[in-house]
Amino acid sequence: MSTVAEQSHTAGGSVLDQVGENIINHVSNTYTSDPAEFHPIIYFPDLFDIAEGHDMFNILYSLSVTKHVLMLWVVFILIACAIIIPVRKYLNQEKAIPSGWMNALESVVKFIRDSIVQPNVGSKHTETWAPIILTFFFFILFANGIGLIPVFDLLGVLNRFLFQVPATNDHNLINLLLHGGATVTGNFNVTAGLATITFFAIMVAGSRTHGFINHWKNLAPHGLAWPVYIILIPIEIIGMFVKPFALTMRLAANMTGGHIAILAILSFMAIFADMFDSTVTGISVALFSIPMATAISGLEIIVVLVQAYVFTLLSAVFIGMAINVHH
Amino acid sequence: MENLHLFGVGLGLGLIVIGAGLGIGRLAAAAAEGIARQPEASDKITGAVNLPLFLLEGVAILGEVFALLIVLMK
Numbered sequence: 001m002s003t004v005a006e007q008s009h010t011a012g013g014s015v016l017d018q019v020g021e022n023i024i025n026h027v028s029n030t031y032t033s034d035p036a037e038f039h040p041i042i043y044f045p046d047l048f049d050i051a052e053g054h055d056m057f058n059i060l061y062s063l064s065v066t067k068h069v070l071m072l073w074v075v076f077i078l079i080a081c082a083i084i085i086p087v088r089k090y091l092n093q094e095k096a097i098p099s100g101w102m103n104a105l106e107s108v109v110k111f112i113r114d115s116i117v118q119p120n121v122g123s124k125h126t127e128t129w130a131p132i133i134l135t136f137f138f139f140i141l142f143a144n145g146i147g148l149i150p151v152f153d154l155l156g157v158l159n160r161f162l163f164q165v166p167a168t169n170d171h172n173l174i175n176l177l178l179h180g181g182a183t184v185t186g187n188f189n190v191t192a193g194l195a196t197i198t199f200f201a202i203m204v205a206g207s208r209t210h211g212f213i214n215h216w217k218n219l220a221p222h223g224l225a226w227p228v229y230i231i232l233i234p235i236e237i238i239g240m241f242v243k244p245f246a247l248t249m250r251l252a253a254n255m256t257g258g259h260i261a262i263l264a265i266l267s268f269m270a271i272f273a274d275m276f277d278s279t280v281t282g283i284s285v286a287l288f289s290i291p292m293a294t295a296i297s298g299l300e301i302i303v304v305l306v307q308a309y310v311f312t313l314l315s316a317v318f319i320g321m322a323i324n325v326h327h
Numbered sequence: 328m329e330n331l332h333l334f335g336v337g338l339g340l341g342l343i344v345i346g347a348g349l350g351i352g353r354l355a356a357a358a359a360e361g362i363a364r365q366p367e368a369s370d371k372i373t374g375a376v377n378l379p380l381f382l383l384e385g386v387a388i389l390g391e392v393f394a395l396l397i398v399l400m401k
Contacts, residue, residue, distance in 0.1 A: 024399075119374070250385040253392045310381045317378060 015274035019267040026263055027256050029068045029187055071184045075143045083138055112137055116313050120320035125209070129319055132201060136194065137312040140185055144255060144304040147183025148297070185307075186255035188248060195244035198315045202243070206322035218325040243318055247311060254307050258300040265289045265296065336394045343394070347387035354380055 083105065090102050098106050117130045184190050206215030219236040220229060268289045273282025358376045362369045 246382075246385045246389065249389050249392055250381075253388040257388070257391065310384075313377065314381060 015270050019264075019270060023260055023263045023267070027183075027186055027259050029066050029182075067182050068184050068187045068190065071143075071146065071182045072190070075139065075146060075184055078146065079138060079142050082142075108137075109134060112312065116309075116316050120313075120316040121205075122320065122324055125205075125323055128208075129201075129205065129316070132197070133312050133316050133319075136197075136315055137308055140194070140251065140311050141304070141308040143184040143190075144308060147186060147255060147259070148300055148304060152182070183255045183259065185251055186259065188252045191248045191252040192244075194251070194311070195247040198247060198318060199241075199244040201315070202240075202318050202322045205319045209323045210325070215322065218322075243314075247314060251307055251311055254303055258296065258303055262293050262296050262300070265293045332397055336397050339390065339394050343387050343390040347383060350383045351380065354383070 082101075086101055086105065090096070090098060112134055113126060113130045117133050118126045121129050203215065206218065209215075210218060219240070220232050224232070266289055269282045269286050272285045273279060275281075354376055358372055361372045365372075
């Protein structure tokens, strides 16, 4: 603990500032407000000069591969290995008898189809909408889950003590990956992308069942006195956008929140050691904060499962609302 | 006085917790009562409670996000 305190004194900033910066670094993408300090994992220049002249927006729009993009690739490879390839193999089998991993997979698929999609969307459309809901579920589950595995933090420890790379080296690949075990779904842009798919899926679902014009007519109930519509129609249009917005915020904030809570509780060690300027205080706070962080990690495992379930359930409910209009 | 926004955020977070806690508590109480009266309907009751529970959670989380934004953006 004393080393942490000493480092901060030599660096000049207070421990509290460093702790805050550390937490933000952990949960955010390869982010900085200063373009000179922007070190993506793989650097690509801007293709179309999208945001020339705005340093801040250059970072946002540049096509460089950042921490979260790399994690997206990792999630993709994992899903391909764990879901897509086994399922393809199983479908091409001569006898359709599931075994081993496929048994587990099949029970999950059956659960999603029978208790999420079918009651909300209706038996007639289950086969149409089960695939997209299943895709949501597996992607979110894997992306959430991989964020809980502190693989990059482990790599960072190896990097620091085995390969002797200093933490200040911004061009070292593992240092760029650090603060990782990044949760892709903790990034608002990723969840916004997922919610956009839901947004259009709702429209497609309504248009396929009722026709394009009728889908928009169905937004507000029929046969009310005309003054009611003055209030009702704007509310329904706002509601159309609020649904995916709430989906975005719920998933991203839940995944970010857990990481912030764990890190904040672990940071108490450094903060208290600095405050009372003694190593013993830091170690005794560790007796409290490490079990606490472990407990929250356990809670996070539940949150990971529940959030994947919630996103798929709400998507299914919204799609079902567009299909089965009861007014 | 320059850190007054932190005071507001703390107060707001407390209010969020009160609101969400009350809402979830009422939902859980009603569900438990319903299941106690009619155990065979427990699946239906759980299904009916789930959706408003998650919507409620979404509102609380939104409040927390905005609290965080106030702290970060000042």
